Amino acid sequence: MEITQFVVLLCFTSVFADSLIASNDECNSDNYPFTKIGNKYYLVNTGMKMNWFEAAHVCRTYDSDLATIESEAEMNALAFHLTTNGQLGKYFWTSGSDLALEGKFMSLSNGRPMTYTKWSGGQPDNAGNNEHCVHLWNVNNLLHMNDYPCTGQGYPICERRKPSKCCDVENCINIMPKCALSKLLQTYLQTASIFNCVG
Ligand SMILES: [Ca+2]
Ligand SMILES: [Ca+2]
Incomplete structure (x- = not known):
């Protein structure tokens, strides 16, 4: 040279x-329109109830995905946020489902088995052989997970993707x-x- x-x-x-x-x-x-909750950025969208599939689509429109909760710390941070905003009583969709294989809960967002779960008592129960999507609900003032009909109604919690360009x-x-x-x-x-x- x-x-x-x-x-x-x-x-x-x-x-x-x-x-x-x-x-x-x-x-x-x-980071707009996401809010830092714990160590992640979320969009807690309580504008309109929708089924799990619609919730996944809504998150994609924000270039994000339904939330994948990966630790007790993340669950606690979300619970604190929802409690302080008076939203703990609502149903919120997460990325988890066992649509592909009954009983094997996977994250739609990262394609991997759910590494963290906090099921409420007796869950997941696949009630009516029709519960395949994971939502968050309040049981005894604590945020828990439950399998629920994917066509049921809930609000999406979208999670900002880890920046790939940054x-x-x-x-x-x-x-x-x-x-x-x-x-x-x-x-x-x-x-x-x-x-x-x-x-
Ligand atoms: Ca199921
Ligand atoms: Ca259930």
Whole structure:
């Protein structure tokens, strides 16, 4: 590589690094319409009751998915939020269902078995052989899960996806070799063809 080509490559490296930093700032500043509850961002949508399928669609319109509660801490944070907003008595849809295989509850949002459950007493009971979708309900002033008819009515709790375009410093370092080097190589090849142009 000639020195001039190397200098140009360094310039493009610097510009690309700056663009990464800028996009990172943009991503961190805009969480609307989601609210931070515990360590995740949710949209608790109590505008209209709907069935589980409609709830999943509504979340997708916000580029999000029905909530997947993954720990006692996340459950407690949601319970606290719903209690303080006077919404604990409502039914809320989550991403869980055993639609694919009876008794095997999976998250529609991440395609994996539910890693955390907090069923209320006697649940899941698949009542009437027709309960395949997981909602949250209040039992003895505590938020629990229940399997419920997917065509029943509830409100969606949407969960913001983990930002894929954004990255913290640690993730940027991991991503750099995959995406940045490819772009830098393309840039270099374009630059090299300019340098080799004799016309
Ligand atoms: Ca079921
Ligand atoms: Ca049930």
